[in-house]
Amino acid sequence: MNEPTSIQLIKVHEVPGGVHPPENKTQSMQLPLGEVSIPKELVFPLNQHIGTPAIPVVIAGQKVLAGEKIAEAVGALSVPIHASTSGTITAVEDRLLPHTSGMSGPCIVLESDGEHTFTSFEACKDYRQLSSAQIIEKIREAGIAGLGGAGFPTAIKLDPRNTSIDTLILNGTECEPYITADDRLMQDYASDIIEGAKLLAFILGEPKTIIIGIEDNKPDAINAMKVAAEGSDVKIVSFPTKYPSGGEKQLIQILTGKEVPSGKLPATLGIVVQNVATAMMAYRAVRFGETLTWRITTLVGEALTEQRNLKVLLGTPIEHLLNELGFNPNKASRLIMGGPMMGFALPDAYVPIVKTSNCVIAPSHNEMPDQPPAQACIRCGLCAEACPASLLPQQLYWYAKAEEYDRLQNHNLFDCIECGACSYVCPSSIPLVQYYRAAKGTIRQQQQEKIKSDHARQRFEFRQARIERAEAEKEAKRLARKQAAEKAKALAAKKKAEAAKNPETKTAEQAEKVPLDPVAQALAKVKESAQDPAAQKAKLERALASTQSRVEKLQARLNDAEDEQAEKLASQVKQAELRLQDAQKNLDDFSKDKERTEQALPKNEQQETATRADIDDLKPAPAKALDAASAAIERAKAKAEAMASMSEEEKLIDQVASLKKRVAKAEEKLQKAEAENSEHIAAFKTGLSKMQSKLADTQEQLNSLQKEKS
Numbered sequence: 001m002n003e004p005t006s007i008q009l010i011k012v013h014e015v016p017g018g019v020h021p022p023e024n025k026t027q028s029m030q031l032p033l034g035e036v037s038i039p040k041e042l043v044f045p046l047n048q049h050i051g052t053p054a055i056p057v058v059i060a061g062q063k064v065l066a067g068e069k070i071a072e073a074v075g076a077l078s079v080p081i082h083a084s085t086s087g088t089i090t091a092v093e094d095r096l097l098p099h100t101s102g103m104s105g106p107c108i109v110l111e112s113d114g115e116h117t118f119t120s121f122e123a124c125k126d127y128r129q130l131s132s133a134q135i136i137e138k139i140r141e142a143g144i145a146g147l148g149g150a151g152f153p154t155a156i157k158l159d160p161r162n163t164s165i166d167t168l169i170l171n172g173t174e175c176e177p178y179i180t181a182d183d184r185l186m187q188d189y190a191s192d193i194i195e196g197a198k199l200l201a202f203i204l205g206e207p208k209t210i211i212i213g214i215e216d217n218k219p220d221a222i223n224a225m226k227v228a229a230e231g232s233d234v235k236i237v238s239f240p241t242k243y244p245s246g247g248e249k250q251l252i253q254i255l256t257g258k259e260v261p262s263g264k265l266p267a268t269l270g271i272v273v274q275n276v277a278t279a280m281m282a283y284r285a286v287r288f289g290e291t292l293t294w295r296i297t298t299l300v301g302e303a304l305t306e307q308r309n310l311k312v313l314l315g316t317p318i319e320h321l322l323n324e325l326g327f328n329p330n331k332a333s334r335l336i337m338g339g340p341m342m343g344f345a346l347p348d349a350y351v352p353i354v355k356t357s358n359c360v361i362a363p364s365h366n367e368m369p370d371q372p373p374a375q376a377c378i379r380c381g382l383c384a385e386a387c388p389a390s391l392l393p394q395q396l397y398w399y400a401k402a403e404e405y406d407r408l409q410n411h412n413l414f415d416c417i418e419c420g421a422c423s424y425v426c427p428s429s430i431p432l433v434q435y436y437r438a439a440k441g442t443i444r445q446q447q448q449e450k451i452k453s454d455h456a457r458q459r460f461e462f463r464q465a466r467i468e469r470a471e472a473e474k475e476a477k478r479l480a481r482k483q484a485a486e487k488a489k490a491l492a493a494k495k496k497a498e499a500a501k502n503p504e505t506k507t508a509e510q511a512e513k514v515p516l517d518p519v520a521q522a523l524a525k526v527k528e529s530a531q532d533p534a535a536q537k538a539k540l541e542r543a544l545a546s547t548q549s550r551v552e553k554l555q556a557r558l559n560d561a562e563d564e565q566a567e568k569l570a571s572q573v574k575q576a577e578l579r580l581q582d583a584q585k586n587l588d589d590f591s592k593d594k595e596r597t598e599q600a601l602p603k604n605e606q607q608e609t610a611t612r613a614d615i616d617d618l619k620p621a622p623a624k625a626l627d628a629a630s631a632a633i634e635r636a637k638a639k640a641e642a643m644a645s646m647s648e649e650e651k652l653i654d655q656v657a658s659l660k661k662r663v664a665k666a667e668e669k670l671q672k673a674e675a676e677n678s679e680h681i682a683a684f685k686t687g688l689s690k691m692q693s694k695l696a697d698t699q700e701q702l703n704s705l706q707k708e709k710s
Contacts (some may be wrong), residue, residue, distance in 0.1 A: 040175030042315030121289030142285030148275030176339030196279030
């Protein structure tokens with residue numbers, strides 16, 4: 001049997017640090033949840049969450065319905081974006097973002113048609129019929145990100161991989177001053193939040209403990225949640241108000257007494273924490289198929305005529321909300337998105353409401369005067385006492401100012417939740433959190449650059465190894481070729497030495513490799529024709545007998561043939577008789593050829609001897625050619641020596657004369673080619689043109705030199 005949730009069964013633990021700034025929560029809770037008119041233009045930044053920005057899936061001119069996807073998630077750490085009303089996409093362009101830097105970024109601009117027509121949603125009556133993976137995918141596709149201010153994709157937190165979760169905590173603390181969006185939500189949507197807690201518990205494998213933590217300065221919200229949780233396993237726990245109890249690690253320590261180790265996630269302790277608004281939107285996404293298109297936002301500050309919580313369409317310009325509540329720009333000192341402790345000043349009122357926009361403050365000059373100039377640190381130690389993460393803010397400040405990033409990391413800079421408690425208590429008005437944020441950004445950038453550098457180094461080392469491997473293979477092949485060449489050279493030298501000892505003798509192998517010269521080949525044919533006359537005569541006799549047999553068969557068929565075939569067979573008989581005559585003639589000629597061959601053999605042998613003698617007479621020719629080449633080389637050397645002793649003018653005169661001769665020869669070749677209609681006419685023309693151009697340049701150089709001398 002379930003225990004009554006009205007009884008406090010969870011022990012509340014004390015946490016270090018914290019401050020008690022003025023709450024200023026009553027101003028925006030005097031009126032019920034309100035709604036605003038649909039603006040004419042809505043702007044949707046593509047990065048409304050921690051992680052990779054979404055990419056547009058719409059183009060200018062495209063009509064969309066409320067709830068329709070207009071930007072797709074990229075990777076696991078990303079969520080899609082949906083149109084919050086119906087209308088026409090007018091642009092995908094850079095617009096000013098709701099960011100402390102005041103930078104611009106890619107946004108989708110939607111012109112509303114004023115009809116607010118929704119696309120159809122796929123509802124699910126019983127999500128328990130689905131698997132956890134299917135439910136998580138529905139939540140992801142609905143564009144749900146953390147609505148408490150961080151904007152972490154909800155689907156990632158709900159999929160802790162192989163970690164067993166035994167505690168689910170919903171964060172209803174809302175500890176920062178001025179903000180009452182979650183307070184209003186818990187009062188108006190308590191039952192949806194409880195159903196959301198049950199849904200998340202089902203996804204996580206039914207953890208044994210489900211807690212909703214709420215600070216005790218929200219009595220109406222606590223009562224509403226207790227009523228909605230009656231009869232369920234969800235426990236509503238209230239605890240003393242102190243800033244920043246709403247930090248994830250601080251809330252875990254308050255409700256469980258466990259401390260999340262530095263650099264670790266709550267899942268390592270078996271704990272998952274979600275905001276109450278996130279749980280409610282996740283439930284509506286799964287149960288009704290709704291996509292994330294609206295949220296509750298607190299609009300507060302003395303520069304507004306009316307201060308209250310509003311149900312706002314995502315993408316609505318803040319200027320539109322301020323006008324609805326009677327904003328007086330002359331009275332406002334600044335515009336702040338978020339709370340006074342962790343929020344940031346807006347560069348312009350036309351930036352849009354995004355998924356993480358839980359509050360917009362328009363304070364008067366008296367309400368939030370300008371920050372006084374920072375003074376020197378007096379080492380009072382108040383910042384260390386206020387730090388909820390038990391860090392040393394003063395030391396971190398010195399290291400951040402000196403840009404000693406290694407020491408900052410050694411002092412657990414990234415455990416800082418940037419709550420601003422240290423800056424709040426600093427008597428010197430030092431903006432400590434700004435130093436920490438800047439240092440974190442620099443360290444993250446350095447880490448990214450190191451990753452890129454490591455990748456580049458790995459690619460370079462891989463390339464060098466590949467080149468070295470290729471060079472080694474090439475060197476191995478070169479050595480193999482060198483060894484083979486040396487071996488062949490040694491074998492040739494050995495054979496040459498053997499031939500030198502026996503110049504008259506050649507091995508059978510050498511004789512086989514030496515090709516016959518033309519005289520020897522002719523003589524071999526004559527000798528071959530004189531060999532084995534009996535075999536050749538027998539061959540001719542067989543051919544004669546075969547032809548005679550064919551003639552006889554054809555004549556027999558001719559005698560028996562009909563009139564239709566007689567003519568054809570007569571032709572075949574005639575052809576066979578002609579071949580018979582040729583065969584007989586070949587046989588008769590054989591005897592005569594045999595006698596002539598036997599008589600010609602001695603003459604051919606004599607001719608071979610004479611031919612070889614003529615060849616021997618021609619052997620000195622290479623020596624003569626070598627002498628001619630040597631003479632040409634000597635003439636070239638002499639000309640080079642003569643040129644070296646010439647003056648510049650003499651050299652140019654010599655070059656002009658030489659070029660004129662070459663031009664004349666080129667012209668003759670071109671004329672001859674044109675007369676013969678040669679296919680090389682174009683090539684001759686190109687060569688002549690280049691030579692004429694070179695002659696003109698050389699002549700111009702000579703003329704210039706002669707003018708200078710005169």
